[in-house]
Amino acid sequence: MNIGSLLGAIGQGFIWGIMTLGIYITYKILNVSDLTVDGSFATGGAVFAVTALSNIHPTICLFIAMFVGGICGLVTGILHTKFKIPAILAGILTQLGLYSVNLRILGDKANISVAPVSTNITFLANVLNIPHTRAGMLLGIIISIMCILLLYFLLGTEFGASIRATGNNEKMIRALGVNTDNIKLFGIILSNMLIGLSGALLVQMNKYADVGMGKGAIVYGLASIVIGEVFFRRFSNFGIKLMSSVFGCIVFFIIRAFVISLGLKANDMQLLSATIVVIALAMPIFKENINIRKVGKINSLNEMKQVSSSDEIVKEKIEKREVTEVGGGNNA
Amino acid sequence: MLKLKNIYKTFNSGTINEKRALDDINLVLNDGDFVTVIGGNGAGKSTLQNVISGTIMPDFGTVEINGINITKYPEHKRAKYIGRVFQDPMLGTASDMWIEENLALAIKRGENRSAFKWMIDNNNSLFFKEQVAKLGLGLEDRLKTKVKLLSGGQRQAITLLMSTLKKPDLLMLDEHTAALDPKTASLVLNLTDEIVKTSNITTLMITHNMRDALNYGNRLIMMDQGRIIFDVAGDEKKKLTVEDLLQKFNTTKDAPSDAMILG
Ligand SMILES: Nc1ncnc2c1ncn2[C@@H]1O[C@H](COP(=O)(O)OP(=O)(O)OP(=O)(O)O)[C@@H](O)[C@H]1O
Ligand SMILES: [Mg+2]
Numbered sequence: 101m102n103i104g105s106l107l108g109a110i111g112q113g114f115i116w117g118i119m120t121l122g123i124y125i126t127y128k129i130l131n132v133s134d135l136t137v138d139g140s141f142a143t144g145g146a147v148f149a150v151t152a153l154s155n156i157h158p159t160i161c162l163f164i165a166m167f168v169g170g171i172c173g174l175v176t177g178i179l180h181t182k183f184k185i186p187a188i189l190a191g192i193l194t195q196l197g198l199y200s201v202n203l204r205i206l207g208d209k210a211n212i213s214v215a216p217v218s219t220n221i222t223f224l225a226n227v228l229n230i231p232h233t234r235a236g237m238l239l240g241i242i243i244s245i246m247c248i249l250l251l252y253f254l255l256g257t258e259f260g261a262s263i264r265a266t267g268n269n270e271k272m273i274r275a276l277g278v279n280t281d282n283i284k285l286f287g288i289i290l291s292n293m294l295i296g297l298s299g300a301l302l303v304q305m306n307k308y309a310d311v312g313m314g315k316g317a318i319v320y321g322l323a324s325i326v327i328g329e330v331f332f333r334r335f336s337n338f339g340i341k342l343m344s345s346v347f348g349c350i351v352f353f354i355i356r357a358f359v360i361s362l363g364l365k366a367n368d369m370q371l372l373s374a375t376i377v378v379i380a381l382a383m384p385i386f387k388e389n390i391n392i393r394k395v396g397k398i399n400s401l402n403e404m405k406q407v408s409s410s411d412e413i414v415k416e417k418i419e420k421r422e423v424t425e426v427g428g429g430n431n432a
Numbered sequence: 433m434l435k436l437k438n439i440y441k442t443f444n445s446g447t448i449n450e451k452r453a454l455d456d457i458n459l460v461l462n463d464g465d466f467v468t469v470i471g472g473n474g475a476g477k478s479t480l481q482n483v484i485s486g487t488i489m490p491d492f493g494t495v496e497i498n499g500i501n502i503t504k505y506p507e508h509k510r511a512k513y514i515g516r517v518f519q520d521p522m523l524g525t526a527s528d529m530w531i532e533e534n535l536a537l538a539i540k541r542g543e544n545r546s547a548f549k550w551m552i553d554n555n556n557s558l559f560f561k562e563q564v565a566k567l568g569l570g571l572e573d574r575l576k577t578k579v580k581l582l583s584g585g586q587r588q589a590i591t592l593l594m595s596t597l598k599k600p601d602l603l604m605l606d607e608h609t610a611a612l613d614p615k616t617a618s619l620v621l622n623l624t625d626e627i628v629k630t631s632n633i634t635t636l637m638i639t640h641n642m643r644d645a646l647n648y649g650n651r652l653i654m655m656d657q658g659r660i661i662f663d664v665a666g667d668e669k670k671k672l673t674v675e676d677l678l679q680k681f682n683t684t685k686d687a688p689s690d691a692m693i694l695g
Contacts, residue, residue, distance in 0.1 A: 258536070258545035261529075265537055268526040275485070276594075277511030277542035336578075 101361040108233050109357035113350030114240025115301045116320060120328075120349045121247050121342065122294035123321035128345075129255070130287040131267040132180070135191030137295055137321065139198030140172035141314035144296030146205040149214050149309035158219045162300050169296015170289045172198060177285035202311050211310040219304040236305040243301065244346050247294060252339045263287055316370045323373040324349035326380035433634050434461040434484065434602055439493035441479055441658075453479040454490065455658035461602070461636070465665075466628055468645040469638045470677070471655030477638045480655070481604045484636075486510045497601055512542020515595030515633075517588065517608040524591030527580035531571060531590060534579055535560045538594035563593060567623060585616030589623060596627050603628065605637040609644075621648065642674050654680060 119141060126134040144165040151161040172194060179190035206212055225235035254260045265273040266283045274280050295317075303309045328348025332340055356369050439457040444450050453476045461467060471477050482488040484495060486507035494503045497513045517524055525534050536551045557575070565572040567589050571582075579587060588608060595603060605624065609617035625648055628635050639645050645652055652669050654662035654677070662680055664672060 254547065256550055257547050258540055258549050258551045259547035261533060261537055261551040262545050264529065265526045268528045269523070272524055272526060273537065274508050275511060275514075275516050276537055276540070277508050278545070279506075279508045 101358050104233075105357050105361065106354065107237060109353040110350055111233055111237030111240055111305065112302075113353040114237060114244050114346065115298060115305055116317075116353065117240070117244045117298075117324070117346030117349035118247055118301065119295045119298035119317060120321045120324045120345045121244070121251060122291040122298065123318065124325055124342065124345045125251070125287055125291040125294070127322065128325065128341075129264055129267045130284060132187045132284060132288065133191070134173075134176060134288055134291060135188060135318055136172055136176045136194045136198075136288070136292055137191075137318040138314040138316065139195035139202070140169045140292040140295045141299040141302075141317045142202045142309075142311060143172055143198055143205070143314075144169045144299030145303040145309040145313050146202045146299075146311070147296070148300035148303050149212050150205055150207070152214050152217050152219060153212070155217070158217075158223070158304070162220070162297060165300035166293045166297045169299070170293040172296070173289040173292030174285070176292070177288040180288070181281040181285050199311070206309060206311055210312070211308050213308045214303060215307045221304045233305070236301075239304070240301065243297070248339065248342045248346065251342055255338060316373065319370070319373045319377055320352065321349075323376040323380075324352045326377060327351050329380075433463045433465070433498060434459070434636075435494075435496040436460075436484070437494045437496070439480075439483060439495070440491045441476075441483060441488065442491055445491075453658050454483065457493070457658070457660060459653070459660060461634055464632045464634055465651055466635045466649035467637065467651045467653060468649040469636060469653050469655065470640070470642060470645045472681070475655040476658040477655055478606055479658075481516075481606055481636065481638065484602070485514055485516060485604060513601040515541070515598075515600035515603045517591050517595050517603075517605045519607040519610050521584040521587040521591070521611055524594065525579045525587055528578060530576050531564065531579055531582075532557060532560050532575040534590065534594060535563070535597060538597045541598050541600070563597065564590075567593060583616075585612045585620060588612060588616075588620050592620065592624060592627065596631060596633060599631055599633060601634060603633045603635040605635065607638050607640060610640065624648075642677050646672055646674065646677070 119137070123134075123137060126132045147168045148158075148161050148165040151164050152158055156164070175197075176187075176190045176194040179185045179193060180187045183190075185193070203210075221232060221236045221239055224230070224238055225232050228235065228238075230238075255264060262273055262278045263283055263286070265276075266278065266280045266287075270280050273283075299314065302313065325345045325348055328344035328346070328351075331347060331351070332344035335341065335344070352373070355372075356366070359369065359372060360366055436457050436459040439454050440452070441454040442450060442452045455476075457476075457480060469477050469480070479488060483490045486502070486505055486509070490503070494501055496502065497510075502510055502513070526537065529537075532552055536556060539556065561572050561575060564575065569586055569589055571577075571586060571590070579590065582590065588611075592608070608624070609620050612620060621644060624635075624637070627633070635649070637649065646669075650669065651663070651665035652672065653660050653664075
């Protein structure tokens with residue numbers, strides 16, 4: 101793997117990292133599994149391509165792509181919060197529908213080139229007199245840092261805290277007066293706006309939009325989040341957590357470039373990333389089993405968790421307590 | 433203050449599992465009433481609170497708070513009137529957030545939450561510290577601890593503080609000490625009593641412990657089969673004994689739980 105492909109991978113990592121931030125909002129903060137991603141990512145790309153080709157200023161095209169990405173999120177959000185369709189299914193339905201929509205946007209072509217028009221990346225490359233991929237990386241860095249800062253500030257506000265609380269304990273925050281349906285709707289829209297933006301930037305980078313460009317995006321994003329967590333597990337600072345998912349995405353694309361340089365095909369990456377996610381998700385169970393063997397019993401924390409998850413066990417505990425009270429009392 | 437008129441609620445209507453959980457409930461709470469609620473398992477106590485808080489919509493009847501008819505209000509719109517603590521210590525707090533953050537969430541109960549205002553600043557941080565210190569659990573030095581690292585009793589004390597941080601018109605406690613060990617339970621109960629009395633909060637407290645039901649509050653109601661079958665207040669309540677309550681229970685159809693007999 102040479103320095104060129106390494107830098108290329110890092111550039112890709114920053115651009116896809118913006119999508120990872122979007123997935124982080126739904127998957128990690130809101131605790132909602134939104135699978136709209138694969139569709140809305142490509143929608144963002146397709147919208148950017150056709151608007152840029154009709155000679156609209158590329159910066160405005162980025163905003164339009166974001167906006168349309170947000171609309172994709174709105175659809176999933178309404179299916180989920182208003183029609184009470186489970187989030188996973190709602191996302192899959194939107195994503196499926198978006199495939200047709202994206203083909204229409206691309207004028208029934210599987211892909212279109214934006215090479216003829218100037219983009220933010222070509223502008224940067226010209227002004228700074230640097231290669232296209234280097235300029236793409238620069239733009240990726242700038243925009244992902246902007247997104248991280250924006251999210252960091254938003255989530256630290258009173259309103260942002262209610263988003264975090266919705267993902268953490270919905271019942272509690274509703275009892276504190278928050279309309280959790282609206283919060284989820286907002287979160288899913290915001291998430292898909294970032295995803296659409298990310299797709300648009302990738303089109304700038306690759307100089308073409310493809311109807312299949314979002315395929316597997318959700319798994320790439322999840323794998324990136326997981327990788328980021330491995331590196332930044334110790335940190336509880338919120339800003340660092342956001343950064344860690346972009347960082348994870350960069351590592352992911354470096355691994356990808358490495359795997360490809362070993363002679364594997366880019367398409368093998370789908371299997372690899374699926375495997376990474378499976379391992380990460382199975383890890384807690386795996387660890388628990390090891391603990392049981394080590395300690396010989398479930399540790400008290402897990403016991404507490406189980407108690408909380410089941411009313412019956414709580415009741416059992418109460419009864420036990422009362423029974424012990426009988427021993428000491430005069431009712432026995 | 434709180435006024436319930438002809439409340440009916442039936443679950444699984446029209447199936448073999450049909451269950452009338454509330455059967456023509458009429459209840460008026462006066463300002464500052466501290467009411468303890470007892471009744472066998474399945475008597476309808478939690479359902480009653482859920483109808484008041486809006487988690488469950490009644491089939492019939494009206495709920496009024498401070499003269500406002502809130503029957504059609506969704507749960508989140510009623511929050512500005514109501515503070516709640518549940519039986520399960522995990523339910524009342526956001527476990528991945530700090531103690532301080534939880535308090536900051538709670539102090540805005542029922543209010544608009546600004547997207548341009550930092551949730552914690554030096555001012556409210558100091559205020560939270562004072563409030564937590566009042567619990568007497570030493571948690572004031574751990575405001576930046578995630579709530580999931582606290583014990584059930586500590587969590588329940590924090591939840592109690594959260595529910596009253598911004599004074600509610602009505603405080604509802606649903607067996608909020610039932611999952612705690614006896615010592616912690618009495619600590620949390622005493623805290624409850626103290627907070628309710630100093631702020632003069634109208635309170636509806638469900639308990640399975642008959643001694644607690646007698647020792648706390650100025651009024652007691654007993655439920656059975658979705659009805660209020662007994663309602664005493666003032667001196668009459670003060671004279672009441674566990675034996676009196678047991679006798680009352682023997683006339684009910686719902687079997688009292690073990691816990692209640694032993695209470
Ligand atoms: N969501 C629900 N769906 C169906 N039935 C329900 C539901 N909630 C409560 N019930 C039924 O309504 C009746 C009253 O339940 P409720 O929870 O109000 O009793 P409770 O007095 O709080 O009892 P406990 O002391 O056991 O908490 C019970 O028969 C219960 O099975
Ligand atoms: Mg109950």
